[in-house]
Amino acid sequence: MKRYLLILFTILGTTLVAHAKLNVVATLPDFGSLAREIGGDKIDIVVLAKPTEDPHFVDARPSFVVSLRNADVLIDGGAELELGWLPPLLQNARNPKIEVGKPGRVQASQGIRLMNVPTNVTRAAGDVHALGNPHFTVDPIIAKAIAQHIAQSFATLDSANAAFYNDNYKKFEASINQKLQYWGAMMQPFQGQHVVAYHDSWPYFAHRFGINIDVFLEPKPGIPPSPSHLTEVIGQMKSLNIKAIIVEPYHDRRIAEKVARSTNAKVVEFSQFPGGIPGTDSYVSLIDKLVSRLAEALK
Amino acid sequence: MNKLILIAVISAAMASARAQNAASTPATSPEMNELREQVKALTETVKGLQQQLKDQQTTIDKLNQQNATTAESPEPSPIAAASPSPSVAASAPPATKFPTEDASVVSSTTSVPTSSPAAGVNPNGTAVGGNFPTTDTSVVSSAPTETISTTGAGASLTQPIGIGGGKNYMNISFDGLFALAYSSDKHLDQIEVGDHDPMQRGFNARNIELALDGAVDPYFEGFANIVFKLDNDNNTDVEVEEAFMQTTSLPFNLQLKGGQFFAAFGRINPQHPHVWEFVDDPIVHGRLLGPDGLRGVGAQISWIVPVPWYSQLILGVQNGRGSTGYSFRNPGDDGLFFDRRTTDRELRGLEDFVWIPRWENSVDITPTQVVLAGVSGAFGSNETGGTARTQIYGADVFYKWKSANAEGGFPFVKWQSEFMYRRFEAGRGINESFPVAETFHDWGLYSQVLWGFKKGWVAGIRGDYYDAQDSRFTDDIDRQSRSRISANLTWYPTEFSKIRLQYNHDFLDETFFLAGRDVDSVFLQFEFILGAHGAHKF
Numbered sequence: 001m002k003r004y005l006l007i008l009f010t011i012l013g014t015t016l017v018a019h020a021k022l023n024v025v026a027t028l029p030d031f032g033s034l035a036r037e038i039g040g041d042k043i044d045i046v047v048l049a050k051p052t053e054d055p056h057f058v059d060a061r062p063s064f065v066v067s068l069r070n071a072d073v074l075i076d077g078g079a080e081l082e083l084g085w086l087p088p089l090l091q092n093a094r095n096p097k098i099e100v101g102k103p104g105r106v107q108a109s110q111g112i113r114l115m116n117v118p119t120n121v122t123r124a125a126g127d128v129h130a131l132g133n134p135h136f137t138v139d140p141i142i143a144k145a146i147a148q149h150i151a152q153s154f155a156t157l158d159s160a161n162a163a164f165y166n167d168n169y170k171k172f173e174a175s176i177n178q179k180l181q182y183w184g185a186m187m188q189p190f191q192g193q194h195v196v197a198y199h200d201s202w203p204y205f206a207h208r209f210g211i212n213i214d215v216f217l218e219p220k221p222g223i224p225p226s227p228s229h230l231t232e233v234i235g236q237m238k239s240l241n242i243k244a245i246i247v248e249p250y251h252d253r254r255i256a257e258k259v260a261r262s263t264n265a266k267v268v269e270f271s272q273f274p275g276g277i278p279g280t281d282s283y284v285s286l287i288d289k290l291v292s293r294l295a296e297a298l299k
Numbered sequence: 300m301n302k303l304i305l306i307a308v309i310s311a312a313m314a315s316a317r318a319q320n321a322a323s324t325p326a327t328s329p330e331m332n333e334l335r336e337q338v339k340a341l342t343e344t345v346k347g348l349q350q351q352l353k354d355q356q357t358t359i360d361k362l363n364q365q366n367a368t369t370a371e372s373p374e375p376s377p378i379a380a381a382s383p384s385p386s387v388a389a390s391a392p393p394a395t396k397f398p399t400e401d402a403s404v405v406s407s408t409t410s411v412p413t414s415s416p417a418a419g420v421n422p423n424g425t426a427v428g429g430n431f432p433t434t435d436t437s438v439v440s441s442a443p444t445e446t447i448s449t450t451g452a453g454a455s456l457t458q459p460i461g462i463g464g465g466k467n468y469m470n471i472s473f474d475g476l477f478a479l480a481y482s483s484d485k486h487l488d489q490i491e492v493g494d495h496d497p498m499q500r501g502f503n504a505r506n507i508e509l510a511l512d513g514a515v516d517p518y519f520e521g522f523a524n525i526v527f528k529l530d531n532d533n534n535t536d537v538e539v540e541e542a543f544m545q546t547t548s549l550p551f552n553l554q555l556k557g558g559q560f561f562a563a564f565g566r567i568n569p570q571h572p573h574v575w576e577f578v579d580d581p582i583v584h585g586r587l588l589g590p591d592g593l594r595g596v597g598a599q600i601s602w603i604v605p606v607p608w609y610s611q612l613i614l615g616v617q618n619g620r621g622s623t624g625y626s627f628r629n630p631g632d633d634g635l636f637f638d639r640r641t642t643d644r645e646l647r648g649l650e651d652f653v654w655i656p657r658w659e660n661s662v663d664i665t666p667t668q669v670v671l672a673g674v675s676g677a678f679g680s681n682e683t684g685g686t687a688r689t690q691i692y693g694a695d696v697f698y699k700w701k702s703a704n705a706e707g708g709f710p711f712v713k714w715q716s717e718f719m720y721r722r723f724e725a726g727r728g729i730n731e732s733f734p735v736a737e738t739f740h741d742w743g744l745y746s747q748v749l750w751g752f753k754k755g756w757v758a759g760i761r762g763d764y765y766d767a768q769d770s771r772f773t774d775d776i777d778r779q780s781r782s783r784i785s786a787n788l789t790w791y792p793t794e795f796s797k798i799r800l801q802y803n804h805d806f807l808d809e810t811f812f813l814a815g816r817d818v819d820s821v822f823l824q825f826e827f828i829l830g831a832h833g834a835h836k837f
Contacts (some may be wrong), residue, residue, distance in 0.1 A: 049667065050703055057708035059701060060837045062609035062661035062670045069552060069603055084794070086837045091520065094603070096548035099517075113404050123795060138403075145405040177399040184397025202402070210300075222707065222793060224754055251707040 022158050024073045025098075027082045028055055029273035030137040031075040031108055033283045034147045037172045037268040039154055042161050049082075050248040051275035056127065056222070068093035071104070073153055079105025081112060097172035103156040108146045112136055115203045126220025138272055139204035140176045140183070140287055148170050156160035179284055183291045187211065190298045196237060197218075197246040197267070198225075198256060201272055205290070214240065217255060225255050237263045246270045249277065264299040385566040389522075407617075458787045469513030472832035474745035476506040476573050482820035488531070490805055490818050494578025494590040495528070499824055504529040506572045508540070509730040512833045519544045522833075524571065540571070542595070552603040556615075560595040562655045563601075563613045564675040565693040565717050574835055576713075576749050576757075579783055582765040583743030586777055587691055587721045589625020593617075593677060595653070609661040609671075618646070619653030619679045626689045626721060627653045627679040638773040641682035653679035659677045661837075667703050670835065672696045684726015684736065693719045699837075706792075709754040710803035716746040725773075734772065741778075755792065761785040781807045782823060795832075799824040 019037050022043040026032035032047035039045065044060070046067040049058045052105050068074065068089055090098075097104040102173055114132025145172045151169035157163035176219055187209035196215045201220075206213040215236050219229040237259070238241070247256045256267045271277045280286040316419050318511070390701035488498040497503040507527040510795045523542040527535055539756035543558030561569040567584050584592065597617030604610040619627035628651065629636060630643040659673035675693040680686075694717070701711040720742040726734040743765035751757045763783040770778060787801035803824045 012689070052703050053701075053705045054707055057705065059669070059699065059708075060665065060834065060836055062611075062659075062671055063663045063669070065603065067608070078572055086454050086832045086834075091545070091547070092554075092603075092836070094546070094548060094552060094554050099548065109407060115404075123793070139401075140667045141399065141401040180399045181397045207404070208401075235346060254705070279803050 002074070004284050008251060010214050015170060022072045022154060024075065024154075025071040027086060027138075028075075029077040029275055030143075030283065031077070031106075031146065031150075032275050032285075033274040033281075034143060034172075035073075035075055037283065038147055038151045038165050038168045040156065040168060041165070042164060043073075043154070049273075051271060051273035052167065053075070054250045055081055055272075058082070058085045060088045062092075065087050065092045067100075068098065071095060071098050072157055073104045073106065074098035075108060077134050078109035080129050081133045081134035085232070094276050100238040105154050106146075106149050108137065108149070110149055111145055112142055115207070116200075117149050126218070127222030133200065135201040135272055136204045138202065138287070138290070139208045140180055141208065142204060143283060144173050144176050158252055175284060179287070183209065183287060186295045190295065194240045194242050194260050195244045195246060195294070195298075195299060196259075197232065197270075198248065202246060202270070209291070211244065211294075215240070216252075217259065224252075228261055230255070234259060236263055237265060244268045244294060246294075248272065250288045265273040268293050268297045270294075310688075332634075349580070356357055372548070386688040417497040418690075418805075422464060439513060447663050469511055470508045470831040470833050472575050472828055472830035474506075474508040474510060474826065474828045474832070475504070476826045477824065478503045478505075478578055480820065482818060484816075484820075487820065491579050491819065492582050492585025492590060493572070495526075496579040496585075499531045508571070508573065511833060512546070519549060520547055521545075538591075551711060552605065554601045556599040556601075559596050560594060560599070561655045562588075562595070562615050562617060562677065563599065563652070564588065564593055564655055564677055564691075564696045565673070565719065566697055566715060567593075567717060568592045573826060573828075574663075575786060576715075576747060576759050577761055577790075578799060578824045579785075579803070581745035581761070582763045582783060583719050583745060586628060586743065586765055586767070587719050588677075589622065589629075591623045591625070592652070593619075593625065593655070594623045595621070597652070599655075599832075609659075613655075613657040613659070615655035615657075616652045617655065626677075626681060626691060626723060628682055628832070630682055633651070636681070636683055637723075637725050637770075637775050637778070639683040639725060639733045642685065642729045643682055651680045652749075668698070668700045670696065670836070681723065681726075683728060683733075684724065687724040687726035687736075689724065690722045691719060692721075693717060695717065698770040698829050707754045709751045711749075713749040713751075714747070715743065715749075718744040737770060737772065739764075739768045739770070739778075755790055757789045757791070759785075759789070761788045767822055769810055771811050776813065779807055779810050781805060781814050795828045797824075797826045799826075 002244060013281065015062040021041075024043045024045045026035055026037050026047045028049050029047050029051040032045055035043065043087065048064050048067070049055050071093075076086060079131055083227060088192065091255035096102070099105060107282055109131070114134070114136065118125070118128050118130065121128065123126055137146060147169055151165045158165070167267065191210040193211050194215060195202075195211055195213045196217065197213050198217045202213040208276075215233055217225045217230065217233060242263070243265050245256045245260055245265050246272055247253050247267060247269055249269070253269075259265070260267045269277055270293070271280065274280045274283055274286045276286075277289060280289050360799070384704045397406060412612055426517060426635035433540045444577050476495075478497040479502055480487060481500055485500065487500060491497060495506040496504065505528050509525045509527075509528075511521075511524075513521060521544050524540040525542075526538040526540045528538065528724075529535055534730075541558075541560050543556055543560040545553055545556045549555065550668035554627075563569055566577065567581060570590055572580075580592075583596040597615060599613060599615035601611055601613040604612060618624065620629070622629055627643075630641045634641055634643065640691050655677045657673055657675040657676065659671065661669060663669050673694070677689075677691040677693075686814045696714075696716050698714040699711060700713075701708065705711065721739070721743065723739040725739060727736050743763070745761060745763045747759060749757055749759040761784070763781075763785070765782070766780050767778040769780075783803055783805045785803045787799055789797055789799040791797045799822075801823055801824065803820040803822070805816075805818040807813070807818070
């Protein structure tokens with residue numbers, strides 16, 4: 001009798017699991033939007049960080065533990081961007097499904113060659129990430145790779161819908177490939193130009209489109225701009241004829257505006273995350289916006 | 300060897316792409332010819348390198364043969380099939396086409412199954428590197444050796460993160476917390492209630508801490524905090540403040556913890572002094588749970604209640620013996636506690652342990668506001684009599700608002716309050732040597748508000764109140780009712796250092812034995828953290 005009950009429950013359990021939507025947690029909104037592209041209405045997704053806040057300093061709020069406890073899939077950066085808040089959440093979530101190495105854990109940096117890997121790790125250089133610059137999703141080619149890993153994970157865990165996820169990946173890949181021609185053409189006239197950014201979040205974007213985002217308002221990553229450093233930046237901007245300063249939603253825009261006033265540059269509001277600036281509800285619309293805003297400023 | 304090839308292939312590819320880019324813009328014919336020559340030469344080089352690569356690949360494949368069945372999924376997914384076939388520079392897309400692949404940043408995605416726990420460089424990943432032409436040298440030059448980032452190096456339980464690119468088995472950090480103090484009372488040690496608070500006029504170094512944490516194995520994590528404390532005569536005391544192991548993946552949302560650890564009572568007790576928002580311990584905490592807080596050797600089980608919000612039940616049990624079990628089986632200084640000669644007996648049964656239940660709940664009121672509230676208890680025996688018991692109850696609430704556009708976690712407002720009540724049966728001591736038995740009802744609370752008004756800057760204000768039942772039979776200074784107001788300003792140059800200026804005004808009430816008085820104190824606290832310090836809980 002017991003055995004029959006057990007079998008019954010197993011069947012019930014598996015059917016329930018098979019028909020339930022995948023619970024997906026993404027640490028950051030860029031991973032969340034890629035997961036939506038792949039998962040569509042077959043997944044329920046929770047994104048932990050807000051698109052407007054500094055991804056280095058997100059509070060490890062207890063409600064996140066609940067989301068992680070229920071997660072079938074966790075997508076994180078894997079490159080220490082979330083180092084200050086994800087580990088204590090995972091310690092408390094006690095969910096073996098999302099351990100590293102399980103199909104339920106997608107680490108976006110997998111297979112990505114990180115840029116600016118420090119050869120010598122010292123905090124005297126500011127908030128330097130030992131594994132390399134973790135702000136990589138803004139490169140559309142890298143986004144495709146992340147989306148592919150997400151699709152592989154979803155397809156493994158929800159094999160009934162594997163074809164759906166794979167089709168969505170193909171659609172996403174095709175739209176990125178097509179869009180890249182457009183974006184590339186938009187940025188083509190500005191090859192080699194220098195652009196200022198508040199924080200060093202844009203090496204991958206710059207690399208993709210052949211511009212140099214290599215002057216920063218922060219003297220060192222994470223260190224607030226000092227007057228003497230800003231004077232230096234203004235000098236550099238004049239000598240390199242820099243026309244744009246990139247700020248993100250959580251940066252102090254006033255500092256950028258002050259620098260812009262004394263150099264006739266334009267302040268361009270950028271975001272690494274879909275939703276961080278208005279009209280960017282998907283990954284493609286975000287890159288669209290970034291490219292058009294930057295092209296406008298550099299004209 | 301593989302890496303060398305990769306670099307060579309990429310640089311060749313880049314050079315050829317440069318040629319293409321140039322070709323896309325109108326150029327004079329000599330330039331074109333020159334570029335064509337370059338492309339030809341590079342194509343030859345690439346072909347040569349490809350042959351080398353193939354040889355290399357054959358060797359690797361041979362080596363990998365035994366792992367092939369596990370490392371690769373049995374059926375190639377449509378995604379894998381959809382992957383682009385490696386194209387050499389010579390057959391690169393037309394120059395006008397914007398590239399849609401870039402092997403210099405993405406290693407072969409298809410050959411890396413997501414379920415693969417492989418932490419090493421995937422040979423297939425490097426093998427196809429360089430099929431896409433690019434003009435950028437920064438990637439190669441900035442990452443000369445360790446080119447491919449792999450899984451498992453990130454923040455994870457099974458593969459600990461640490462300084463040096465995740466190559467360490469644990470986080471190791473060192474924390475130095477110092478204070479320069481002045482007080483109108485020359486016995487600052489009788490004014491401050493916490494053991495890690497400043498205890499003398501002048502410089503204090505009472506919390507220098509070595510913190511270790513990491514994954515023990517796939518089943519446990521381990522933590523240790525070793526505190527070095529310099530007393531007023533500059534002698535070093537060493538405390539094993541915490542050293543415990545904790546499960547990572549028990550079923551049913553359960554977690555077990557064992558070792559020496561801070562009891563999960565209220566909010567301030569489980570926190571290390573370097574996380575505190577003020578230089579010193581709240582009075583009610585130091586008086587009811589003890590100068591060192593309630594910690595000890597024991598075990599704890601916790602359960603996340605399966606409800607839509609965060610709700611956790613915790614039950615801890617500890618020996619509760621000695622000065623870190625202050626209100627419990629504490630023999631006291633020189634064998635006296637509240638003037639009773641203590642029994643200092645061995646454990647008789649389960650009732651002599653300290654049992655510490657807690658229930659905590661948290662909700663997000665809005666996307667920028669969070670509340671966490673809990674109730675706690677601590678129940679056990681004390682040493683002032685054969686059957687003397689202690690019960691402590693606590694309630695705590697923590698509220699935080701943080702801007703939706705927070706940079707570096709600023710700006711924010713935090714409000715934290717705790718109430719504690721203790722019922723302490725003071726017996727007649729060993730062999731009924733004390734004239735009376737009394738039951739003390741002591742309570743107190745503190746409430747503090749912190750305002751992070753600018754990146755790196757926090758202003759705080761705190762009120763303390765402690766009401767000890769007056770006794771005509773003991774002149775213990777711990778039984779003096781008092782209140783305090785504190786204000787401080789903290790600058791965090793980064794999250795690894797801080798400088799804090801604090802002012803305290805203490806009002807000590809008159810008791811049957813002790814005079815009432817006011818005390819003013821000023822502290823300048825400074826702190827540094829070295830190494831990889833584990834992130835803190837909410």
